[in-house]
Amino acid sequence: MMGKRHDWAKIGEVVRKIRELGLSFAEGAKQFEMKVGDLYEYNRRQNRAAASTRAAAKAAKKATRAKQKTEPRPDGAVKAPVDKETKSVSRLPEDVKELICGYRREHPTHGYKRIADLLRQKYLVIVTRKQIRRVLKDAGLLGSCESSFDAEPEPPKGTRRFEAARPGExxxxxxxxxxxxxxxxxxxxxxxxxxxxxxxxxxxxxxxxxxxxxxxxxxxxxxxxxxxxxxxxxxxxxxxxxxxxxxxxxxxxxxxxxxxxxxxxxxxxxxxxxxxxxxxxxxxxxxxxxxxxxxxxxxxxxxxxxxxxxRPHQGIQGRSPTDRFHGVAGDLEQVESELADRQLDLSRGYLVYKAQDHRICIVCGSKGLQVYLDGKLLKEAVGE
CATH class of the missing domain: 3.30.420.10 (Ribonuclease H-like superfamily/Ribonuclease H)
Incomplete structure (x- = not known):
């Protein structure tokens, strides 16, 4: 025996009416003398149709972008896809690439974030994790690069991580x-x-x-x-x-x-x-x-x-403990924010930069890297 055919258009009108009245499907089914299962089935069908429409639109958009990347140019050449990671790495100075590879050889278990934090802290060089990964890959030093830098054990669920407000507390x-x-x-x-x-x-x-x-x-x-x-x-x-x-x-x-x-x-x-x-x-x-x-x-x-x-520490935004303990972390953040779009050319040995009313001087010499803000020594990284 064939099952009863459903009038989905009629069921759809009832569903819209139920929503206008602010009723639940159970209440609406009782008021309009319908099976609650039919209302839920209509709702599922509508959701599936909407999801299919969104997926089709997304696929069409993706296909259009791919076509634009490879379409012929006026001179007849075909535009090759751009590897964003390769492009970003090509902009890194060679001395920065050498720093990344040298640190990786010396510390083979340290991860991308650890290397990025150290470059920022010790050399005031801003490098992304993707750039570090690409440099290591090109140099054949990728291996297993775990994010092994200092994070405190996660507290049990339902508790909050505590931190003292100041040093010595x-x-x-x-x-x-x-x-x-x-x-x-x-x-x-x-x-x-x-x-x-x-x-x-x-x-x-x-x-x-x-x-x-x-x-x-x-x-x-x-x-x-x-x-x-x-x-x-x-x-x-x-x-x-x-x-x-x-x-x-x-x-x-x-x-x-x-x-x-x-x-x-x-x-x-x-x-x-x-x-x-x-x-x-x-x-x-x-x-x-x-x-x-x-x-x-x-x-x-x-x-x-x-x-x-x-050592950069994850729990204190990649700073070294001494920066926080001696209260210079805030000054260093100010310097780094001003230098975020500038690369330090280590071959020159120094960089003088004026930020608003402040004068920042970075000196790279035999004793290591020294950072001065208005003549005050903020950071000294002694070479080992």
């Missing part, structure tokens, strides 16, 4: 294990400024008792000032499960430092210092075999110095 402190052959386990005590990610302490110690932790913190306070708050985990050197005050907490009270204790199994709480621990493990501790404690201390100190002064 909150420090984060943690301890990592370091293993050296034929040497008992060592403890790397790290303290990071929450606002800037600047590492104010990285001390390799033989234990993690309260006196040792107090000594590392005291040295950091003597050098960089006393923070308002200190965030730690619930390690025995920092905190007592019995509720009794530890010697470490007594020191914090004496220095008028508020102690913030992270909840157990909350990996996002100490995201800044945890990220530094991960970076140290990945790029130093798992790759280098230290000969002795002195060698480990030297290499860790060199790594932390590069981290603080040379």
């Amino acid at each position: 909150i420090w984060q402190m943690d301890v990592a294990y370091v293993y050296i052959r034929k040497v008992p386990v060592l403890y790397l005590v790290l303290i990071v400024d929450d606002h800037s990610r600047f590492c104010v302490a990285a001390e390799l110690c033989e234990d993690q008792c309260a006196d040792t932790l107090i000594g590392v913190l005291h040295d950091a306070c003597s050098t960089y000032g006393v923070p308002g708050k200190l965030l730690t985990d619930q390690g025995s050197g920092f905190y007592s499960w019995s509720g009794e005050q530890t010697r470490f907490q007594e020191y914090l009270d004496d220095q008028k430092i508020e102690h913030l204790v992270a909840e157990p199994k909350s990996p996002g709480s100490e995201g800044k210092v945890e990220r530094l621990v991960q970076t140290l493990r990945k790029e130093l501790l798992r790759r280098v075999k230290f000969t002795d404690i002195a060698d480990a201390r030297t290499r860790i100190a060199d790594f932390v110095r590069r981290y603080n002064f040379d």
Whole structure:
């Protein structure tokens, strides 16, 4: 038996009337004595027809553009498609291409964003990730280019990422294990400024008792000032499960430092210092075999110095931690915004540029790159 034929034109009129009255399909079906399934089927048909029309229009537009790109010119030649990526790379100075390739050879695991941030920060050269990719591809250096630069662990869903408003407001402190052959386990005590990610302490110690932790913190306070708050985990050197005050907490009270204790199994709480621990493990501790404690201390100190002064950080818009910690990030952003459309010719050795009422001078010499704003040294990148 054949099914009943539908009068879709009539059903369409009912659907329009239902919408005019502001009724739902269920209410409309009851009022106009129709099957609610027929109303939904009409609506699905209309949506499919509209989608097909949009797809056809998009395909026609794409075909027209392709035809315009290859249509004969008045002289009979055919206009070849333009590779935008190749065109943008061809405008890069050769010395910038050499910088990109040289950095890639030295750091084969660093990604496009990391290279772009370093060029902007160290040489005030603005290069896009696509340009970097093309340069590396042309040089045969593409390989696996992961975006491995410093991002804090994502906080759990439903929580918001926190950041202190200024340097010295909150420090984060943690301890990592370091293993050296034929040497008992060592403890790397790290303290990071929450606002800037600047590492104010990285001390390799033989234990993690309260006196040792107090000594590392005291040295950091003597050098960089006393923070308002200190965030730690619930390690025995920092905190007592019995509720009794530890010697470490007594020191914090004496220095008028508020102690913030992270909840157990909350990996996002100490995201800044945890990220530094991960970076140290990945790029130093798992790759280098230290000969002795002195060698480990030297290499860790060199790594932390590069981290603080040379390393672009995703969490602070590609700046180095020292830019934020010492309050020059805003001045550097002003300089870079003025130079965004200009390329620095490294072969000249200097560039003098006037922006509004300010005079910007960039000098590239034997000591590295120096940036001055109205005669004030803003940035110095010492060549290694």
